[in-house]
Amino acid sequence: MSASENIQVPAPAIRSKPLLLRHLPYFIGVAIVVALAARMQFDGYVHNILMQATTFSIAVFGLSVVLGLCGQINLAQAAFFGFGAYAVGIGTTDWHLSFWLCLVAGSVIALLAGAFLGASTLRLGGHYLAMVTISFQQIVTLVMINAIWLTHGPDGVSNIGRPALFQSSQSYLAFCVAALGIVGYLVWHLPDTRLGRAMRAVRDNELAAGVNGIDVFRTKVYAFAVCAALGGLAGGLFAGGFAYVSPDQFSFAESIVFLTMSLLGGVASPIGSAIGTGLLILIPEWLRFLKSVPGLYLAIYGLSVILIIRFMPDGIWGFVSNAFTRLRARAKAPPAVAALQLRPATTGGNIVLEVTGLSKHFGGLKAVDGVDIAVRRGGVHALIGPNGSGKTTTLNVLSGLYKATSGKIVLDGTDITNMAPHQRTAAGLGRTFQNIRLFRSMTALENVEIGAERPGNTMIGKGDDALTERAMEALTFVGLGSRANELISSFSYGHQRLIEIARALASNPTLLLLDEPAAGLNSTEKLELHELLKRIAAQGLTILIIDHDMTLVSEAAQHITVLNFGRRIADGESLAVLRHPDVVSAYLGSE
Amino acid sequence: MKLTRRDFAAGIVAGIAAPHIISSARAQGATLKIGMCAPVTGPAAESGGYAVKGAKLALEAVNKAGGILGKQGELIVEDDQTTNPGIVLAFSKLAANAEIVGFLGSIRSTQVHAMAPDVIKLGKPVMIGGTDPNLTHMGNKWLFRFRPNDSYSGRVIAEYGVSTLGKKKWAVLHSTDAFGTAGGKALTAALEKLGAPPVLDQGYANQSQDFTPVVLAIKQSGADILGSYFTFENDLGIFARQLRQLGVNIPWVGSPSIVNITALKLAGPALYNTYGVADYAEDSSEGSKAFGKLYRDAVKVAPDNQSSWTYDAITVLSAAINKAGSTDPDKIRDAILAIKKFPGAEGEYNFDQNGDGLHGYNIVKNDKGNITFDKHIEFND
């Protein structure tokens, strides 16, 4: 598993080599381990320990996807593990089906159950998910115990079959290790795929993920389903390995064990999962003497969970790999690239964004009340107003974070009033946030790549290389190309703002919404921002900007709409609007 | 939120620092080794301790009387952690030791189920205390049982209620766990055989906080006698109190937990005048009395079935090996199956071809909190 260092800082320059060749060492390593498992003589005890560690690891890989990659909690992994185990158990004994069929069926059942469970609750916050997964776990346990006609009840299922090819314990173990190797490979590379990036984005910042074109809900459901399916697969392998399953092996307590394995090793990577699983199977064997007092051992276990969370949030592997990352020289930025091309779509007419009668009420409070805005194609349109005038609310309604109470929003000929944020992004909307929302665990390049991956982006070719290229163009456009592979936390506030703009630009939007881009910038940075806006506008991209900075607004914008108390009080060509008596009094009155 | 069932635990700090230190006697060939899986840790650690003591007492007596095949017997105990995967690991660890000629398994039926495939693979005799009737009826010829199985407890409860107490309208109440389900099934089957099918057959889930619906169902069913299989004493205690509070005072014959010390403490007067079946009752036979005295002297605790079955298992296994004159598994098996009228602490052993040694139970009565021996009911089929 030596190639694992690539996880931390993917170096796009190497990407040009064929994937299989680069990962050959991994497969050779797996092949050696499989061969060892098939050849070496173990006594039954070691064999059982290895069997348990191998199958449990696969289930814990599932958790590393849902918890580590996507940031969602699952306290029912043992139930999904049980689905797989019972599918193989009941299928091979009572129904005399083929092991392979049962294994697949178990994984699919777990996947469907996971998807259903996720779909029913993932729209809600994480606490609900914790609660629902616990409830689900309890119901599954009750059914396993009480549906005796199906599950044999508490007696469990014994004499479970194995595939004809792997009848001996030794060959079956080798088969499970091979499965572990393949699943480990897939989970290891998931973060670098489109789905994996989406999951990481959701974990880091759900709102930003949504406005960057990621279907947050669906991504979470996928993560949950993947986790459940891996649990099912692991359970099926487990059942074949031990030839006996009973309900108490799939209880809530077991789900907690899986969770702790994942946390201990490091929730973010499959290597961590494997380490955590191995340790939590071995440590109890080493520390038997502590267990002569019932409870003492588990008390230490509980305390360790608190301590790990407190002092080692990334787990053992995270701890180790962080140390390595610090030692290793930073990966070089990818080579220079061509200049960024922006080609905003032009399907609609002369008006890019047409807002009519837009209202947003919070209970009795009319934050936005019957506002009309028409943004002409090309150039910069500013939306200004005193504090509390409803500017940001308007922007949030435009990008779909709030649902409009009434009114209509048409973007480039498409009615987007009732769309979810990611659908609006797909329709051509790009935006930045007043309080910067970047994906903090990723590099600048990865952040911008997520923007570039916008569904409907016509400016990007196929494949990872094209994606990286597009993202590099955008980063270079804002002047940060040479620092592409640095983590977000190493950038100054002003630069983070630029990265956020680059992320939006990479998606080649039809309309760019900038929410107070000058907030928190010093005067030099403001000048640079102004220059940047000019260069963007020069490429024909329409900008709708909200800002307090009158200098910036009056210099950059050709057209201004003014809001006060949620209503439009002026609209028109910049200089005229700024001289409008209502506008003057609104500003002077408020200051 | 609790993990007592399973004992995989973190202990990371200590885990990394402390290497594994467990040593066992390694005198090659000097002793004859018997392996034992027992809950040294986990929820049943306390009763596991009693089981080990019972086995050790028996082995001391055997060694004093000349040992096994002229060698001293040695007991190797492996912790089963009171869990199914735990016992699979423990047994595989023992099985890896080729010198071990026979084993003691678990008193828990699910644990025996879990280890059963490995027992067949190994092909050496394993003494068990789990009372699920299936264990000796599923084609595993290496399991030998040292407690009467649940089909007998069911039959004894039925027999006592129908013949001795003369009641025919039964309510059967059982936990839905492995033990309760098997027991409830056996009792129902026995009652049907006696021509008194239960008017109510009710399961409940362990750790129920309230039994009002169950009590009301019993009341409504018009039953005139209650047979029960409770697993946990707190469930039994809550039920017993609510039963009395809601005015149900029909005779009640329960599985062994009804005369368990904790249950007596929790339920108090609510259990007065109930009957229970017990595989070990100190006054039931000469063998029981003798074991009771030995155990009290050595351990200073009242004897119970946790220790009596392991005591008998070691005694019988040693006798069988001596009689077979060999440690060949098949010969030991034949010798065990040939054992008849062998007086043990649990009762008189008459092995049948399935490997069941005992075929009856004692009925005991709760006489104002004191447990008194009432009668022994034995079956010959």
Add this chain to the structure above:
Amino acid sequence: MDLFLQLLFTGIGIGAVYALVALGFVLIFRATNVVNFAQGEFSMVAAYLMVYFAVDLGWPYWLSFLLALAGMALLGVIFNLGVYYPLRHRSYLPVIIATIGASILLANSVLAIYGPQPQVLPGWFETPGIQLGPVYLDSQYLLIIGVTILLVIFNFWFFEKTLLGKKLQATSQDKEMASLLGISVSTMIMITFIYSAVLGGLAGLLVAPVLFVSIQMGSTIALKAFAATIIGGFGDVTGAIIGGLALGVIETFGAAYISVPYKDGFAFLVLIAFLIFRPQGIFGERVAEKA
């Protein structure tokens, strides 16, 4: 009809227990946005403290009761400092996991000390209960229902009429604003943990004579109480009480008329149904839109 009334009384009694524990959840959730998975263990620890003082040491019942509650206040402080406070700036996920760890720690520490056998705690009253026509009223359940009613009134008075209560309210609604107003947010959170631990403990002490004192007593009740808070509307005090009572009644009738073994399943089925069809609960507002 007799049957119906008896079941109704039992359901409300059990429901009142859920409601008491649920109240503790809601208070911590409102103050910290954290679901405390160790809330059930608070009840269990309090009951064991009471066993220690009243049974093992043989001290007077009322004194043991007060000491047990004082012990819970202390546990609330330790819990806050050891589990919540160090993680207060992290997301909800680490905090949830830490509270799960705390629940395992508490349950098994008590197990290590007292062993797995359940303990007996005598009830408050000499008479076990009264027969009211066809219905038997267990005196301990009557007490639990009474205390629940008193607590609802007390909570209303405390949070709406006292300065401390209003400060706590302000803190739970907007921490930044509260600290601008000169309210010490960390003190308010500390008070919340203490109050919530004492409430959880009170529930444990009241229910112990009925359900006996066991390691599992807390976790079983806590899961139901969680469900109750969601059914009632997360973060809503009245909702928690109504949710708890409703759950107790649903469960009891479900057991009586549908299936006893699946009794525990009803609570969770109702819960999942609520999450799908009415996630805001009976009393809750729409799950907040967030920006």
